[in-house]
Amino acid sequence: MDRRNFLRKTLSFIISLGALGSLKEILQVIPAVAEVKNGETAKPVYGMGIQIDKCIGCGRCVEACKIENDVPQEPFFFRTWVEKYVIKKDGTVIVQNIANETGAETVPEKDILRSFFVPKLCNQCANPPCVQVCPVGATFSTEEGVVLVDEKRCIGCRYCIQACPYGARYLHPTKKTADKCNFCYHRIEKGLLPACVEVCPTQARVFGDLKSMASPLVRFKRMNKLHVLKPYLNTEPKVSYANLDGEVR
Amino acid sequence: MKNLLPKLPEHILRLLLVFLIFLGVILLVRFFIPESFREHKVQIASAVEREKAREIKFAGTSACATCHEDQYNLKKNGYHKNLSCETCHGPAQGHTENPTEIKPPAPRDRKFCPVCHAYNASRPIGFPQINPVAHNPLQPCITCHEPHDPKPPETPRECKACHGEFERTKELSPHVLLKCTTCHVTPALHKVTPWSVRPSKPTSREFCGKCHSQESTVAKTPKVDLATHGEKYVCWQCHYPHAPEVE
Numbered sequence: 001m002d003r004r005n006f007l008r009k010t011l012s013f014i015i016s017l018g019a020l021g022s023l024k025e026i027l028q029v030i031p032a033v034a035e036v037k038n039g040e041t042a043k044p045v046y047g048m049g050i051q052i053d054k055c056i057g058c059g060r061c062v063e064a065c066k067i068e069n070d071v072p073q074e075p076f077f078f079r080t081w082v083e084k085y086v087i088k089k090d091g092t093v094i095v096q097n098i099a100n101e102t103g104a105e106t107v108p109e110k111d112i113l114r115s116f117f118v119p120k121l122c123n124q125c126a127n128p129p130c131v132q133v134c135p136v137g138a139t140f141s142t143e144e145g146v147v148l149v150d151e152k153r154c155i156g157c158r159y160c161i162q163a164c165p166y167g168a169r170y171l172h173p174t175k176k177t178a179d180k181c182n183f184c185y186h187r188i189e190k191g192l193l194p195a196c197v198e199v200c201p202t203q204a205r206v207f208g209d210l211k212s213m214a215s216p217l218v219r220f221k222r223m224n225k226l227h228v229l230k231p232y233l234n235t236e237p238k239v240s241y242a243n244l245d246g247e248v249r
Numbered sequence: 250m251k252n253l254l255p256k257l258p259e260h261i262l263r264l265l266l267v268f269l270i271f272l273g274v275i276l277l278v279r280f281f282i283p284e285s286f287r288e289h290k291v292q293i294a295s296a297v298e299r300e301k302a303r304e305i306k307f308a309g310t311s312a313c314a315t316c317h318e319d320q321y322n323l324k325k326n327g328y329h330k331n332l333s334c335e336t337c338h339g340p341a342q343g344h345t346e347n348p349t350e351i352k353p354p355a356p357r358d359r360k361f362c363p364v365c366h367a368y369n370a371s372r373p374i375g376f377p378q379i380n381p382v383a384h385n386p387l388q389p390c391i392t393c394h395e396p397h398d399p400k401p402p403e404t405p406r407e408c409k410a411c412h413g414e415f416e417r418t419k420e421l422s423p424h425v426l427l428k429c430t431t432c433h434v435t436p437a438l439h440k441v442t443p444w445s446v447r448p449s450k451p452t453s454r455e456f457c458g459k460c461h462s463q464e465s466t467v468a469k470t471p472k473v474d475l476a477t478h479g480e481k482y483v484c485w486q487c488h489y490p491h492a493p494e495v496e
Contacts, residue, residue, distance in 0.1 A: 056372045058365040060336055067340050068306045084371050115371035140293050150296035152285075186303040195307045199336040201329075201365055202376075 044209035045145045046183055047238040048197070049220040050119055052245070054204035057082055057098050057117035061196035061205065068184060068195035075100040077170050079181040080121035080196050085247060087113045093247050118248050119204065121196070122147065122168040122181035123229060123237030130160035130169065130180075139178070145210075145238055146185055151177040165233050183207070210238070306340040309333070313341065316348070320397050327398035328377075337361070337396065362390040375444060405440060415491050422492040432456075432490065450485065457484040 001009075065080045066073060075097070084101065086094040088111050096104050098117070128147050131139050138153035139160055154177035161169045161178060172179040184194035188207075192198070197207040208217030224242035230249075241248075257265075278287075285292040313334040314321040324330060335341055338353040356362075359381070368378040385393070394400070408429040409416035419425055429435070433448040451457065454475055460467045461484075462475045473479075479487065488494065 053373050056365055056376055057369060060364070064307060064335070064340070086371070109370050112370055116373075117371055137289055137292070140296075142293075142297060148296060148300055150292065150299075152296070152299070153292060182300065185297075185300045187305055187307075189301055190305070192305065192307075192309050198307050198309060198333050201332045201336050203331050 043143045045211050045238075046124070046188060047145070047208065047210040047217055047240070048121070048124075048183070048194075049206040049217050049224070049226070050239065050241050051204050051206070051220075051224070052116055052118060052241060052243045054202045055082065055117040055119055056202055056204075057084060058201065059098055060199045060201060061119060062099055064195040064199040065181070068187070071179070072173055074173075077173070077179075079168075079179070080119065083118045083120060084115065085118060085245065086115045087245075087247055089113045095249075114245070116245060118241075118244075119196075120166065120168070120229075121239060122164075123166055123235065123239045124181075124183065126236035126238065127234060129163040129165065129233075129235060130178075133159045133163040135159065142185075144189075146183050146188075147180075148182050148185060149178050149180060151175055151179075154178050165230055165235065166237075304342075306342050307333075307335050308340075308342040308345045310335075312345050323395075324397040327400070329397065329399055357389055357391055359387070359389055362394075362396075408435075411443065418491045424490065424493060452483065454479070454482075454484055457490075 059082055062078065062081055065071060065078075069079055071077050071079050078097075078099070082098045084096045084098050086096070086107050088094070088107060090111075094105075094107065124145060124147050126141075126145065128139075128141060131141060131147060135157060136153055136155055138150045138155070139147060140150070141147050151172075156171060156176045156178065158171055158178070161171060164180075169178050169180040171177070184192075184196075187194060193207055194205075197205045206216050206220040208215030208220075210217060212218065220242070221240065226240040226242055227244040228237045228240050285295045310321075310333045317334075320334075324332070335353075337356060341353040343351040344353050363379070363381045366378055367381050372378060390396070405411055412429075415429075419427075429448075432451055435448040436446050438446040439448055455462075458475050459465060460470045461473060463472045465472065484490070
């Protein structure tokens, strides 16, 4: 074998090896591409609507959420919680989580200008600040627009808890990982409603697919004047409120 | 090693050792660190799968309806029609899987119903509320109300059965002798479906003027000139008729 032949054969061998390798890659990629494209058309995008003037502040949603999602019972760990707003005649606003209301000051009724309950939960933002700050990529948005936490990946650094403008996250005391509402992801993907929506006695919470015209959520969005929390942050929440008072933060 | 490869010079052996270590590290990364730790997409997929696999505890109303048809049919026309069974009976997925052994509780004492129906100033107007201290003390709610189709045990005869607050306010006011129906036209259906059929309120100034205008012949009432007093407003927009101010 002369020098020229040797070089030619070696080169063609390397090229054919590379071609074989990339062929394998391509074969792997094609079904994945098809899957993603199908997913884009078929997957629903979940959202929630909350009607403030229907909420009676009974706290059934909070209790059901804690049972369904194994949230610790202590009254400072919540995936969803209900705040009582009392706006006094002198203009001061008192906000109180109804779960730790005992012992809090009670405003005499004649001093109240208006008062109402505001259920709160993770807003499942389209631009989630918590996902941006996670140093290990443990929290992410699914195709359905739900923000999940991978508890195997989470290192419990609490960065996301600081970053959430809605205070929706907490550090799970036994798992030592960040935890938050995920619309009861294990229920909704089986066609059930999230636990809080299921037990709400007054239908103050409406859940559904934002893309399907038949979903109760789209009807809710058509029939009400809506507002989201902290719209100036451009987080684009998927939880919208009807009849929200201007004092709600 | 040296006996096996005696011909190889020392520096080549060292290089081989380095290569072996490299190979070991690569194999370690490839086979001992799970793929979900290396690939973000795989990690997300496995996290989603883990999330999906979590245990369900609330079965949903339709699951209850398949066996408990009687209660479901009773409930579906009443005021509690939109309530899920598990709102009161608690999570029942275990009961659907093992109906004989696991029984969801039925709250029968006086503590449970006031969770929603106790008076609270922050609750929306019109939501049925009671004062648990004054409302038939010590009686369990279910002695008078069927929880699957709650109704007042009998149609109230007088307005104060439901509107006691107005009645008590009025009792201390100069309007004490006026009946509610003097000012409010109350359709008979209001007693059966209080939310959908509502009593009227006076719509004109002349209505109050029957007693309070200067032309009125009713004795001992404060009189105003309807033409100049209060401009366009209906009287009750400024004066509270259940406790009108006394000069």
